[in-house]
Amino acid sequence: xxxxxxxxxxxxxxxxxxxxxxxxxxxxxxxxxxxxxxxxxxxxxxxxxxxxxxxxxxxxxxxxxxxxxxxxxxxxxxxxxxxxxxxxxxxxxxxxxxxxxxxxxxxxxxxxxxxxxxxxxxxxxxxxxxxxxxxxxxxxxxxxxxxxxxxxxxxxxxxxxxxxxxxxxxxxxxxxxxxxxxxxxxxxxxxxxxxxxxxxxxxxxxxxxxxxxxxxxxxxxxxxxxxxxxxxxxxxxxxxxxxxxxxxxxxxxxxxxxxxxxxxxxxxxxxxxxxxxxxxxxxxxxxxxx
Amino acid sequence: xxxxxxxxxxxxxxxxxxxxxxxxxxxxxxxxxxxxxxxxxxxxxxxxxxxxxxxxxxxxxxxxxxxxxxxxxxxxxxxxxxxxxxxxxxxxxxxxxxxxxxxxxxxxxxxxxxxxxxxxxxxxxxxxxxxxxxxxxxxxxxxxxxxxxxxxxxxxxxxxxxxxxxxxxxxxxxxxxxxxxxxxxxxxxxxxxxxxxxxxxxxxxxxxxxxxxxxxxxxxxxxxxxxxxxxxxxxxxxxxxxxxxxxxxxxxxxxxxxxxxxxxxxxxxxxxxxxxxxxxxxxxxxxxxxxxxxxxxxxxxxxxxxxxxxxxxxxxxxxxxxxxxxxxxxxxxxxxx
Numbered sequence: 001x002x003x004x005x006x007x008x009x010x011x012x013x014x015x016x017x018x019x020x021x022x023x024x025x026x027x028x029x030x031x032x033x034x035x036x037x038x039x040x041x042x043x044x045x046x047x048x049x050x051x052x053x054x055x056x057x058x059x060x061x062x063x064x065x066x067x068x069x070x071x072x073x074x075x076x077x078x079x080x081x082x083x084x085x086x087x088x089x090x091x092x093x094x095x096x097x098x099x100x101x102x103x104x105x106x107x108x109x110x111x112x113x114x115x116x117x118x119x120x121x122x123x124x125x126x127x128x129x130x131x132x133x134x135x136x137x138x139x140x141x142x143x144x145x146x147x148x149x150x151x152x153x154x155x156x157x158x159x160x161x162x163x164x165x166x167x168x169x170x171x172x173x174x175x176x177x178x179x180x181x182x183x184x185x186x187x188x189x190x191x192x193x194x195x196x197x198x199x200x201x202x203x204x205x206x207x208x209x210x211x212x213x214x215x216x217x218x219x220x221x222x223x224x225x226x227x228x229x230x231x232x233x234x235x236x237x238x239x240x241x242x243x244x245x246x247x248x249x250x251x252x253x254x255x256x257x258x259x260x261x262x263x264x265x266x267x268x269x270x271x272x273x274x275x276x277x278x279x280x281x282x283x284x285x286x287x288x289x290x
Numbered sequence: 291x292x293x294x295x296x297x298x299x300x301x302x303x304x305x306x307x308x309x310x311x312x313x314x315x316x317x318x319x320x321x322x323x324x325x326x327x328x329x330x331x332x333x334x335x336x337x338x339x340x341x342x343x344x345x346x347x348x349x350x351x352x353x354x355x356x357x358x359x360x361x362x363x364x365x366x367x368x369x370x371x372x373x374x375x376x377x378x379x380x381x382x383x384x385x386x387x388x389x390x391x392x393x394x395x396x397x398x399x400x401x402x403x404x405x406x407x408x409x410x411x412x413x414x415x416x417x418x419x420x421x422x423x424x425x426x427x428x429x430x431x432x433x434x435x436x437x438x439x440x441x442x443x444x445x446x447x448x449x450x451x452x453x454x455x456x457x458x459x460x461x462x463x464x465x466x467x468x469x470x471x472x473x474x475x476x477x478x479x480x481x482x483x484x485x486x487x488x489x490x491x492x493x494x495x496x497x498x499x500x501x502x503x504x505x506x507x508x509x510x511x512x513x514x515x516x517x518x519x520x521x522x523x524x525x526x527x528x529x530x531x532x533x534x535x536x537x538x539x540x541x542x543x544x545x546x547x548x549x550x551x552x553x554x555x556x557x558x559x560x561x562x563x564x565x566x567x568x569x570x571x572x573x574x575x576x577x578x579x580x581x582x583x584x585x586x587x588x589x590x591x592x593x594x595x596x597x598x599x600x601x602x603x604x605x606x607x608x609x610x611x612x613x614x615x616x617x618x619x620x621x622x623x624x625x626x627x
Contacts, residue, residue: 118307125308125605127559129566130597134316137585137593138323218446222567225448226582240452244571249460249467257456265445272444 020277026270034081045074064255089151091213098162106170203282379595390595401576416507424515443505448567555611
């Protein structure tokens with residue numbers, strides 16, 4: 001971001017990296033949809049028996065209603081909010097743990113590194129979704145699970161990828177000349193990590209965060225689609241669960257099927273574009289354009 | 291090319307560690323959770339009538355004994371590990387006398403059929419498309435394929451499945467909405483009619499998996515193709531005056547295929563997780579749908595048994611690829627493994 005400072009410089013950069021800009025734009029629109037729109041649409045509509053069921057989209061219900069009388073507009077607004085919150089909390093915890101473990105193991109090495117690396121390798125082999133099923137199926141009263149509880153369960157697996165990725169980057173950077181210089185100038189290990197390594201790895205941390213949030217959203221969607229988790233509070237996975245439960249297909253309620261699909265597709269495409277854009281930022285030489 | 295024995299032992303040791311960890315998690319998680327499946331079952335029986343409080347206590351104790359829950363924890367753990375290693379996964383609680391390994395045996399071939407077919411097809415199509423897009427001498431029109439393929443690869447397969455079911459099965463009636471075979475047909479694996487019916491039912495689930503995975507393979511292949519094209523040996527092959535197709539297949543494609551095989555091993559877990567949800571969408575009679583049904587009915591032995599079985603399958607498949615890989619690529623070194 002050499003050309004220009006602040007917002008103008010940022011806009012300049014977006015022009016050269018349209019994937020990143022496009023992804024941010026979609027994510028921003030989704031966030032606006034799930035927060036600002038909530039001020040105009042009351043949450044009561046996202047629960048059963050709110051209105052006449054099985055209505056096609058109309059002026060009164062722009063997104064239509066489902067077969068137990070939820071208005072789909074508030075269901076999707078609050079559902080997107082819940083699903084994104086779960087993903088973001090789980091992703092942030094995952095990145096936090098992954099950053100600490102990744103820097104510690106990558107920079108200091110030793111027995112701690114061997115132990116962490118072993119667990120990371122084992123957990124990379126066991127599919128995280130299956131692990132999540134085992135864990136969340138054993139939680140008492142899953143039907144009352146809160147956003148935080150769901151996010152905590154997801155964060156049990158969301159630290160693995162960031163730890164692996166950050167550790168690998170730290171390992172490759174540890175032997176560079178500028179780190180040697182810092183060591184010779186008498187900086188301590190922690191100082192080097194915070195002042196020298198962190199700033200250089202910021203784009204990789206951002207990539208890890210995007211990946212971890214994406215994984216959290218995907219995990220919560222998958223669990224809720226299988227009927228694990230809070231099925232009363234509106235969320236995108238819950239919407240999919242109920243449309244299957246009430247056989248929306250056999251009755252041809254196209255709006256009930258297509259709307260959550262579009263929102264979910266938009267979320268994942270936004271994360272794809274952002275990660276492509278960040279990748280371009282971190283390794284300008286690879287040029288992974290789509 | 292021989293693989294050093296130490297490498298084989300190291301990998302097998304890792305496999306044992308993975309299985310041991312998976313079994314331990316399966317044992318520990320339910321113990322840590324303040325949830326008592328036996329009591330829940332007894333409560334269900336009381337609720338449905340026919341059990342006095344005296345009978346309920348006896349029933350509960352006999353169930354505890356049957357599942358070995360009256361023994362100390364360490365003894366339960368050793369029994370569990372020993373049983374798991376012999377692949378004795380216990381009984382289903384909901385369909386009581388049915389064994390979990392029997393349930394797995396009944397469902398796993400349905401999953402292997404459509405997931406295997408779609409994975410192989412996606413790997414082949416994605417690799418070829420990615421190679422053609424990455425190779426600079428092919429038509430530029432190929433690069434228009436990438437954005438839609440990449441977009442598909444980002445969206446989970448079960449979401450794609452929803453769209454396919456709605457448009458192709460419900461609207462156009464081109465494919466069945468659900469299931470692995472028609473309810474009206476005689477289930478006879480030797481009749482062509484039945485096999486065609488099974489194939490007809492498998493197309494949509496396989497297509498949802500296919501659409502999602504082609505993008506990943508072609509993206510990976512394209513970037514490797516771009517890298518390979520800049521190598522000196524390609525320039526040399528061109529200078530020698532070799533035919534374009536020969537350079538493409540023998541010089542470029544062959545060298546880029548090997549990393550693709552590694553990512554195939556890495557993707558197996560994701561493919562299996564994705565397939566379970568796709569099966570649920572189609573009520574396909576595979577192992578993933580059975581897992582979903584077990585979750586809905588809180589049938590813990592079946593949940594843990596299927597999860598453990600899938601972990602074993604993926605870990606073994608990964609091991610096989612890891613052991614085959616040095617045979618495919620003589621450049622690989624074993625020390626890093």
